[in-house]
Amino acid sequence: MTDKVRLAPVGLGRWARVLARGAQRGDTVELYSCFSRDAAKREAFQREFGIERGAATYEELLADPMIEGVIITTPNDTHKDVIIQALEAGKAVYTDKPIAHTLEDANRIAAAVRDTGAVFAVGHSSRRLSGHREMKRWITDGRLGEVSLAEANFSNERGLELTPQTWRYYADKSPGGAFIQLGVHHADTLQYLLGPVKSVTAHARKLYTKSEVPDAIMAILEFESGALGYIGTGWASPGVYRMNLLGTKANLMYDLDFTHWDESHLADDWSTLESQYYGESERQSVDLPRTDMFREQLEEFGLAARGQATVEVGADEAVRALAVVRAAIESSKRNGEAVPLQEVIDNAQVSPAVS
Amino acid sequence: MTDKVRLAPVGLGRWARVLARGAQRGDTVELYSCFSRDAAKREAFQREFGIERGAATYEELLADPMIEGVIITTPNDTHKDVIIQALEAGKAVYTDKPIAHTLEDANRIAAAVRDTGAVFAVGHSSRRLSGHREMKRWITDGRLGEVSLAEANFSNERGLELTPQTWRYYADKSPGGAFIQLGVHHADTLQYLLGPVKSVTAHARKLYTKSEVPDAIMAILEFESGALGYIGTGWASPGVYRMNLLGTKANLMYDLDFTHWDESHLADDWSTLESQYYGESERQSVDLPRTDMFREQLEEFGLAARGQATVEVGADEAVRALAVVRAAIESSKRNGEAVPLQEVIDNAQVSPAVS
Numbered sequence: 001m002t003d004k005v006r007l008a009p010v011g012l013g014r015w016a017r018v019l020a021r022g023a024q025r026g027d028t029v030e031l032y033s034c035f036s037r038d039a040a041k042r043e044a045f046q047r048e049f050g051i052e053r054g055a056a057t058y059e060e061l062l063a064d065p066m067i068e069g070v071i072i073t074t075p076n077d078t079h080k081d082v083i084i085q086a087l088e089a090g091k092a093v094y095t096d097k098p099i100a101h102t103l104e105d106a107n108r109i110a111a112a113v114r115d116t117g118a119v120f121a122v123g124h125s126s127r128r129l130s131g132h133r134e135m136k137r138w139i140t141d142g143r144l145g146e147v148s149l150a151e152a153n154f155s156n157e158r159g160l161e162l163t164p165q166t167w168r169y170y171a172d173k174s175p176g177g178a179f180i181q182l183g184v185h186h187a188d189t190l191q192y193l194l195g196p197v198k199s200v201t202a203h204a205r206k207l208y209t210k211s212e213v214p215d216a217i218m219a220i221l222e223f224e225s226g227a228l229g230y231i232g233t234g235w236a237s238p239g240v241y242r243m244n245l246l247g248t249k250a251n252l253m254y255d256l257d258f259t260h261w262d263e264s265h266l267a268d269d270w271s272t273l274e275s276q277y278y279g280e281s282e283r284q285s286v287d288l289p290r291t292d293m294f295r296e297q298l299e300e301f302g303l304a305a306r307g308q309a310t311v312e313v314g315a316d317e318a319v320r321a322l323a324v325v326r327a328a329i330e331s332s333k334r335n336g337e338a339v340p341l342q343e344v345i346d347n348a349q350v351s352p353a354v355s
Numbered sequence: 356m357t358d359k360v361r362l363a364p365v366g367l368g369r370w371a372r373v374l375a376r377g378a379q380r381g382d383t384v385e386l387y388s389c390f391s392r393d394a395a396k397r398e399a400f401q402r403e404f405g406i407e408r409g410a411a412t413y414e415e416l417l418a419d420p421m422i423e424g425v426i427i428t429t430p431n432d433t434h435k436d437v438i439i440q441a442l443e444a445g446k447a448v449y450t451d452k453p454i455a456h457t458l459e460d461a462n463r464i465a466a467a468v469r470d471t472g473a474v475f476a477v478g479h480s481s482r483r484l485s486g487h488r489e490m491k492r493w494i495t496d497g498r499l500g501e502v503s504l505a506e507a508n509f510s511n512e513r514g515l516e517l518t519p520q521t522w523r524y525y526a527d528k529s530p531g532g533a534f535i536q537l538g539v540h541h542a543d544t545l546q547y548l549l550g551p552v553k554s555v556t557a558h559a560r561k562l563y564t565k566s567e568v569p570d571a572i573m574a575i576l577e578f579e580s581g582a583l584g585y586i587g588t589g590w591a592s593p594g595v596y597r598m599n600l601l602g603t604k605a606n607l608m609y610d611l612d613f614t615h616w617d618e619s620h621l622a623d624d625w626s627t628l629e630s631q632y633y634g635e636s637e638r639q640s641v642d643l644p645r646t647d648m649f650r651e652q653l654e655e656f657g658l659a660a661r662g663q664a665t666v667e668v669g670a671d672e673a674v675r676a677l678a679v680v681r682a683a684i685e686s687s688k689r690n691g692e693a694v695p696l697q698e699v700i701d702n703a704q705v706s707p708a709v710s
Contacts, residue, residue: 201558228571230573
């Protein structure tokens with residue numbers, strides 16, 4: 001037996017494989033067991049990743065005292081039940097983003113994390129991309145000056161290809177469309193960089209998709225700091241992943257081809273970060289140290305399960321990211337009137353008596 | 356005497372010289388006379404541009420039957436009186452943008468244009484840049500598909516450098532700050548590309564400037580077509596001039612160094628337009644035919660004065676561009692609630708009895 005942290009993937013679809021590859025690029029965590037309700041899928045996953053054991057039921061997995069944490073990538077609308085069951089079984093829990101689709105579920109999960117005192121991490125990984133880490137350094141050390149405008153876009157063609165066979169097609173399965181799938185990444189990263197959002201103004205449209213969900217959303221974020229942020233997110237165009245920060249001393253412009261980011265140890269190769277200084281038009285390329293977001297977040301999670309690290313994105317951060325999406329959808333219904341983040345979070349609180 | 360159209364600049368500051376150079380790059384118009392209340396400035400202008408005559412008063416200029424049109428670049432808050440006086444004297448009138456600072460003034464000017472039947476042009480020239488002309492072609496011929504998201508930014512450091520000695524410092528002289536000075540360009544160009552804006556949602560902030568005007572504004576434009584547009588405009592960062600169109604068949608991304616656009620026959624050299632097709636990540640550079648926006652708009656104006664051309668940007672277009680700015684400022688006061696363009700235009704109508 002190694003001394004690696006013993007984790008178990010739960011839900012063994014495409015994303016579980018992406019994360020498993022990330023975990024196995026390092027030496028810190030071990031995929032000790034796994035579970036899927038589909039036994040054939042589980043056996044195939046065990047073979048692919050050399051996992052010695054698998055559980056026949058979720059209860060069996062959670063009862064195994066050797067398992068220190070679970071990596072949950074089940075469908076978003078199952079997150080609450082799957083997560084809370086694991087928390088109550090005493091496991092550390094990592095879940096893919098978003099924490100849940102509704103703030104009610106998110107708040108219930110956050111309450112369960114507080115009640116159990118468990119280690120809990122949410123896979124808002126894009127903030128770990130080298131370009132965003134570099135942006136944070138420029139903010140912290142003052143090279144950027146004060147940011148007034150932060151603009152971000154994350155879009156792709158998905159909405160033009162959705163069919164009724166996909167859960168993303170349906171409003172009850174994927175409320176918020178492009179925003180809950182794509183824009184939510186920027187909702188976390190912008191708050192990582194610029195602090196908490198105070199309120200959100202947005203317009204959401206269903207323009208070209210045959211599905212039930214919005215494929216074009218624009219949101220303006222008002223930060224507690226006074227800065228303004230913009231998130232554009234759509235499902236009706238070729239892919240875009242961009243973020244620009246406009247500061248009193250410099251601008252930084254980040255551009256990423258996200259189609260390669262599954263291999264997160266190579267993702268930075270498909271990105272550029274450019275700087276432009278006050279009084280100048282020319283731009284310089286900024287060197288980006290290599291990162292590996294999926295590996296790093298799982299190793300951090302594993303070490304946190306042993307009390308040796310702190311989770312960077314926990315329930316609070318994940319609730320705030322989801323709340324930006326929910327506030328945007330609400331604002332769009334109110335003709336763009338700004339919706340305070342705390343209002344949507346508080347309106348979705350459940351009473352303590354409902355446990 | 357040549358057969359060139361005989362025009363006269365009124366107001367002979369920096370911008371008059373930029374336009375004069377544009378006019379003199381061609382053979383269509385002639386700077387026949389000129390006027391400034393500062394006689395020394397007028398004499399220097401005449402010497403610089405080889406203009407044979409100058410008027411001692413504005414009335415003298417407008418009474419000269421040989422002058423076919425005037426090119427007005429006086430301060431924005433003088434536009435209404437200077438323009439209407441010229442219209443009533445039977446001259447064709449070109450004015451630099453914006454048409455005026457207030458919609459009340461703009462509507463009065465538009466009414467005078469209708470009443471006199473005069474030729475009237477407003478210098479919203481950025482739509483004539485080669486990148487934007489190319490964007491229009493891609494929209495018209497279908498290569499872009501249907502645009503869902505259109506994002507634009509025009510920002511520079513000006514707000515960090517304003518002093519009380521500059522008229523742009525003052526809220527009564529330059530209401531709307533960065534938006535009336537910079538963002539208004541995109542307000543015209545986006546409507547040129549995508550049709551009329553129906554309503555505007557915005558937040559305006561005064562963050563880092565010592566002046567009285569907003570230095571950070573974000574606006575979401577709802578188009579009659581259903582598409583969404585974003586204009587970010589600030590005065591607290593290094594310069595940016597960008598526009599991205601996200602379409603169902605392709606994206607187009609335009610990036611311009613505007614610090615060179617005074618020499619508008621060279622402006623395109625300082626720009627890039629890139630395309631990205633559906634299903635692809637790679638971008639290709641799009642060739643841009645050479646344009647000369649200042650020369651072209653003045654030649655168009657001169658020929659229109661003779662009934663040989665149609666003005667592309669007249670009172671209606673200019674009122675709509677200004678109205679986007681005014682609606683944005685109004686929306687910001689209403690906490691982001693969308694303000695219909697027609698509402699701000701109609702609320703600023705003056706009764707016909709006030710002539």
